[in-house]
Every structure is written in C-alpha cells, then in structure tokens.
Amino acid sequence: MSTRLSALAASVALLTAFAVPAAASAAPAASDAFSATGGAGGPGSTAATGAPTVNLATNPGFELPAPALADWGSVPGWNCTGGPAEAAVTTTGAHSGTSALTVTPANADSTGECAQTVAVQPGTTYTASAWVRGAYVYLGATGTGHDVPPAWTETTSGGWQQLTTRFTTGPDAHSIRLYVHGWYQQGPFSVDDVRVDGPAPTPATPAGSIPTTDKVVFFTVDDGWTRTPEAERFIADHHLPITAFPLPMPAGTDPGFFQRVTAVPGSSVQDHSVSHSDLSKLPLEQQQVEICDARDAMTRLFGTAPVVFRPPYFAWNADTLQAAANCGIRTVLTADADFSWGASNIWHPGLLQPGDVILMHWTDTLAIDLPRALAAADAAGLKPAGLIDYLR
Structure with missing residues (x-):
C-alpha cells in the first residue's frame, strides 16, 4: 500500500511540474479539470489545414452497440486491459446520453486502463478531452512524436469533471493511442463524452x-x-x-x-x-x-x-x-x-x-x-x- 501511495505522490509531483503553461492568462477555477498542453499549433496545425474540425474518437459517448461477432463483453471502439472483469458500459448516471464507461480495477496492480487508436495527420494539432468521475483519473496520448503529459484530476468530488490535453503530432505520426485510466487502489472511475478534435481526414x-x-x-x-x-x-x-x-x-x-x-x-x-x-x-x-x-x-x-x-x-x-x-x-x-x-x-x-x-x-x-x-x-x-x- 505504501509503495503505491509513494508512486502516486511522485507521479503527482511530476505531472504538476509538467503542468506549468508557457503563457497562462488565468489560473483554472478549483472545479476545472487539470489541462496539460502538449505543443502549440504551427503551420501544420488544425487551423492551417482548412479541413473542418471533427471528433475523431470511436464510440466517444459509449452509446453504440457491440457488433455481432464481437468479443463478449468488449466495449465497442475501446481496448480495456482488464476486459469485461473491469470495464463495462453502464446506463446510470451518465454525463450525457444514456451510457458511460465505468471501470472498477480488479486488483491492486491494475489502473483499469482503456484505450483506442486514433488515426491522425503528421504536424497537426489535436485537442483531446473527456468527462470523468472518480479519484486520480488520467487522460493522455502516446505515439504523438512528442512527450505529452496527461491531464488528470485528484478528485471530482462525486461529480463529473472535464479533462483536456492538447498535442501536436510529429512528422512521422499517423496514429496515436488515446488512453484513460485510474490509479492503483483508488477505486472505480467513470468516463463519458470523449473527444479528439482535429481536422477531418480525406475520405478513403x-x-x-x-x-x-x-x-x-x-x-x-x-x-x-x-x-x-x-x-x-x-x-x-x-x-x-x-x-x-x-x-x-x-x-x-x-x-x-x-x-x-x-x-x-x-x-x-x-x-x-x-x-x-x-x-x-x-x-x-x-x-x-x-x-x-x-x-x-x-x-x-x-x-x-x-x-x-x-x-x-x-x-x-x-x-x-x-x-x-x-x-x-x-x-x-x-x-x-x-x-x-x-x-x-x-x-x-x-x-x-x-x-x-x-x-x-x-x-x-x-x-x-x-x-x-x-x-x-x-x-x-x-x-x-x-x-x-x-x-x-
């Protein structure tokens, strides 16, 4: 137990160090989610592409049914490390709509991570966000071509809170791994209304x-x-x-x-x-x-x-x-x-x-x-x- 809490304290300290914005106009209110920025827009940013900004996340509100022949207990669009033993779509207390994802880590060694692969364009800025409920919930992205500190919250005090992070992809990035997870021995957490906002890719x-x-x-x-x-x-x-x-x-x-x-x-x-x-x-x-x-x-x-x-x-x-x-x-x-x-x-x-x-x-x-x-x-x-x- 003490090892996990020490790791949690170290992680919080590291994320807090990452969190200092380059130019913040105002500090967020106490009820706001932590927002980490993983890179500024540039010539290859969303605004510069001319393509409309859309939500690229798959099954972002956890409202879609699993296709026939899908693995039993799978969450459409998402890969959860603990499978159906940990992750389930629930129909009570959603942030919006009728459903949300609820993850209950099965043991002390699990953070209950759920992730999906999102196709992206190189040299482009994206904003990822999700509404979460629980203690020590994290939202982040890997494979961007840059280190991107996750957005996180210590507690949502029983309500829903939005996490947001922004990143610019590197020159060789064609997909990123978007993830949400909790922390060791911190109990269940919920996720809803996930977004990865960026330019719509050219149709196949x-x-x-x-x-x-x-x-x-x-x-x-x-x-x-x-x-x-x-x-x-x-x-x-x-x-x-x-x-x-x-x-x-x-x-x-x-x-x-x-x-x-x-x-x-x-x-x-x-x-x-x-x-x-x-x-x-x-x-x-x-x-x-x-x-x-x-x-x-x-x-x-x-x-x-x-x-x-x-x-x-x-x-x-x-x-x-x-x-x-x-x-x-x-x-x-x-x-x-x-x-x-x-x-x-x-x-x-x-x-x-x-x-x-x-x-x-x-x-x-x-x-x-x-x-x-x-x-x-x-x-x-x-x-x-x-x-x-x-x-x-």
Missing part, C-alpha cells in the same frame, strides 16, 4: 481495380470460416501473393493459418469489418466501430495495421469512405472479377486485364477456385502480384 479512395500497366492481377480472399490444408498447400506450392480479408473471429481462432497463407512476399492481412454487416445501412459512427475494431484485431494478431478495407457484400457509401479514413484506411476495395465457389465471373468485357482485383473466399472450394483463377490470369498473360506493393 474507393477502388475495384488498381491502376497499373504492369501485367499483374491481385488475388484477394475473404472471410475465413473454412480453412483447408489443400488451399494452403496450393498457395505455398505456387508462391502466390494473397491479400486476406478475414473477419476477426475466424482470424483469432486460427491466426497461424493466416500467417502461413500470407507468408509469400507481397501478401498481407487487411480489414473486412467485425460482423460482415451491410455497412451502407449503418450510420457513420457504427461503421467506424466495425472498421476500427477489425483494424485493431488484425493489428493485434498480425503486427501490422491494415490500410485496405473490403466492405462486406461490396456495400458502401460516402460514410464508409469517411469512417475508413477515420480508422487510418486509405483504400476501400471491391473487385472486378469473382472466382468464388466455382464461379468465373469477370465484370468487364473480355479477359482479365492488368490491375484487376479477383475476389475469392476461404471456403471448401478454394483449392479448386485458386487454380481456375490462376489459369484465367495465365490466359490473359498476367501474373498474381502483391496488392500492398501497388498501393504504396
């Missing part, structure tokens, strides 16, 4: 093929429910670069399979949503949960963040493009040929053409779909190539 680019004059096509394989050794062996024997779009649940069930079938250089694992829903029927905020949560799952399983999103059923709209961009996705990819389940459909006249994207699925027919697609490519004088290499 929709594509059904890849512009190139190289004599190449691209093999893409969706879903992942049926994984056969025959398909795996064909991919390895023919050294085929494959772009896999698995759902998080089958990918998490058998990550080794997807690592093996994407071992050929140029292969990759990309984003296909959490639940395989028709995203065009969902509002932007729910689309963002579907895409960002699948991105997080693929990153956690395979170590690389997706930059391509394959919309289920090829159903997308303008909100899909913006939601994808908000998740750091650059391309929303459909296809212009389908060789799934015994089909040989090319959705333009004639043979396959350079840059065509071929759709297939991880099914029990894939071991015979792959050679049929390969034969169609050979007939057109084309070779399979790595999609990710052509999108850089």
Whole structure:
C-alpha cells in the first residue's frame, strides 16, 4: 500500500511540474479539470489545414452497440486491459446520453486502463478531452512524436469533471493511442463524452481495380470460416501473393493459418469489418466501430495495421469512405472479377486485364477456385502480384 501511495505522490509531483503553461492568462477555477498542453499549433496545425474540425474518437459517448461477432463483453471502439472483469458500459448516471464507461480495477496492480487508436495527420494539432468521475483519473496520448503529459484530476468530488490535453503530432505520426485510466487502489472511475478534435481526414479512395500497366492481377480472399490444408498447400506450392480479408473471429481462432497463407512476399492481412454487416445501412459512427475494431484485431494478431478495407457484400457509401479514413484506411476495395465457389465471373468485357482485383473466399472450394483463377490470369498473360506493393 505504501509503495503505491509513494508512486502516486511522485507521479503527482511530476505531472504538476509538467503542468506549468508557457503563457497562462488565468489560473483554472478549483472545479476545472487539470489541462496539460502538449505543443502549440504551427503551420501544420488544425487551423492551417482548412479541413473542418471533427471528433475523431470511436464510440466517444459509449452509446453504440457491440457488433455481432464481437468479443463478449468488449466495449465497442475501446481496448480495456482488464476486459469485461473491469470495464463495462453502464446506463446510470451518465454525463450525457444514456451510457458511460465505468471501470472498477480488479486488483491492486491494475489502473483499469482503456484505450483506442486514433488515426491522425503528421504536424497537426489535436485537442483531446473527456468527462470523468472518480479519484486520480488520467487522460493522455502516446505515439504523438512528442512527450505529452496527461491531464488528470485528484478528485471530482462525486461529480463529473472535464479533462483536456492538447498535442501536436510529429512528422512521422499517423496514429496515436488515446488512453484513460485510474490509479492503483483508488477505486472505480467513470468516463463519458470523449473527444479528439482535429481536422477531418480525406475520405478513403474507393477502388475495384488498381491502376497499373504492369501485367499483374491481385488475388484477394475473404472471410475465413473454412480453412483447408489443400488451399494452403496450393498457395505455398505456387508462391502466390494473397491479400486476406478475414473477419476477426475466424482470424483469432486460427491466426497461424493466416500467417502461413500470407507468408509469400507481397501478401498481407487487411480489414473486412467485425460482423460482415451491410455497412451502407449503418450510420457513420457504427461503421467506424466495425472498421476500427477489425483494424485493431488484425493489428493485434498480425503486427501490422491494415490500410485496405473490403466492405462486406461490396456495400458502401460516402460514410464508409469517411469512417475508413477515420480508422487510418486509405483504400476501400471491391473487385472486378469473382472466382468464388466455382464461379468465373469477370465484370468487364473480355479477359482479365492488368490491375484487376479477383475476389475469392476461404471456403471448401478454394483449392479448386485458386487454380481456375490462376489459369484465367495465365490466359490473359498476367501474373498474381502483391496488392500492398501497388498501393504504396
């Protein structure tokens, strides 16, 4: 106990030292939240970009339902270190709306941290804020390219209090990790109405093929429910670069399979949503949960963040493009040929053409779909190539 309290005292002293503003016009009132500034705006700041300022946080008010097929007890848009044993969406006493996040650290070694990845632009200023309730609650960001002291409060005295911190991203920052947490042995805390205010990113680019004059096509394989050794062996024997779009649940069930079938250089694992829903029927905020949560799952399983999103059923709209961009996705990819389940459909006249994207699925027919697609490519004088290499 004394060790934890000593660490708390040291942390408070350090944060207080960080908290001295460069030029403060007035001290905050006692009821205000602590606000730490992590860098001033400059030529690359929010105001200079010309883009409208929006809230980039995913599920900021904890009001959105978990997608079908999501992990049990997960908080949409958020990764909480203690899982459902610590973090839950509650419907009593929210700051606004009907829900808030309540975290009860399960033991003396937990701060109950919850975090999310937010796509950002280099050299740009962002303001992060959240309403919190509890003792020693912290809000901060890592991966900004600079040290950013968190905003924190010693106590909210039973009410809600806003924490705010501001930071400017470094030249290589394309995503940051936004976090909230409590402190050791300080009891439960609540969070609501989170914001990461900054310029809206340019919407992702929709594509059904890849512009190139190289004599190449691209093999893409969706879903992942049926994984056969025959398909795996064909991919390895023919050294085929494959772009896999698995759902998080089958990918998490058998990550080794997807690592093996994407071992050929140029292969990759990309984003296909959490639940395989028709995203065009969902509002932007729910689309963002579907895409960002699948991105997080693929990153956690395979170590690389997706930059391509394959919309289920090829159903997308303008909100899909913006939601994808908000998740750091650059391309929303459909296809212009389908060789799934015994089909040989090319959705333009004639043979396959350079840059065509071929759709297939991880099914029990894939071991015979792959050679049929390969034969169609050979007939057109084309070779399979790595999609990710052509999108850089």
